[in-house]
Amino acid sequence: MIKQMPFVETDRLYLRGLEEEDVCDIYAYLSMEETREFLDLEQQQNIDQTWNLLYEEYLPYIEKSLFQCWVMEQKQSGKVIGHLRLYEEQQCLFVEMLLHPAYWKQGYMKEALMKMLQHVYTFLKHQNVYVKVRKENKNCIFLLESLGFQYITCVKEMLSNGKMYNMWIERLSEKEWRKQNEKNT
Template identity: 30%
Template sequence: MINEQYFEDFPVLETTRLTLRSLVMTDASEIYSIRSNVKAMQYMDTVLHHTIADTEKFVTLNLKTYQKKEGLFWVLIEKNTDQFIGDFSFWKVNRRNSRAEIGYSLHPDFWGKGYMKEAMKTILHFGFTKLKLHSIEANINPDNNNSRKVLKGIGFQKEAYFREHYYYNGEYLDSEIYSLLENDLIR
């Protein structure tokens, strides 16, 4: 059974190098720096943001998702510089089965430095121990080797490969599905 408390009082989390706090509308310009970046969005299979208004709609949608108790969206702030570097979310929260899907992005300037793995370990641990999730799922583009490496390094197991799983930008794309149970999480 999912712990509803965290949909009333957003959980701010800390790692060695990061503060993981709730999304606010003033984060739109930083989110835009990722969502408008071709390199950052290469494997996201979603529309690039062309204006800050696109990102404000995205932020509004995620804030409403939290208000409806359907997801949690953290922004990743580097402690030493107080700089936004990325985001992480639980979404598609399934109360009946105590499941959620994750989504995440990191500005390319911070790739290869272990930030996403650091944030992910902390948030996933929170998801299992505090939010009381039973399983967590990730859906990635099969060409996204960096994402696959992070997921496997934390303990995610590949569950499926779906051919032509969804339609985007004029073509059907494949996807890989990974899942994690609490005992699989590598701390």
């Protein structure tokens, strides 16, 4: 399976593979408390820490047999404002997503997710996509359900801070995606 994500353009975004030069923009949103509020992600204290995270977790996707991280570059500013990443867990395909808080509630994540889902169902031929989301993250749940994702179950997970959290698992099947896609076009 090809794990490299293609370059894709939307009305307001370029969706492309992560590059080393993106580290400053990514540090800008990973260092913010609001970005990590619902994620299992350590606060980035400096650019070197962010560089290490990208180098260890995202950049060597081929060597680790991971999916390439897709950054969301805003056309207008040329800045990376977020990223999306596919990952496999227990033979299921999950999506991870992060967006700079300055761009929340403006439709950027929905715009990017719609393109990623198109890629997953058209080219990767997966039947389902899953997302883990903390049940308190109402904005993310609203976004997912507006795209056709459906609640499957709630699981308790211990995150790196040692605390247990209720994580909702939402799923979008290819069939439901096609139905939603027809409504949106």
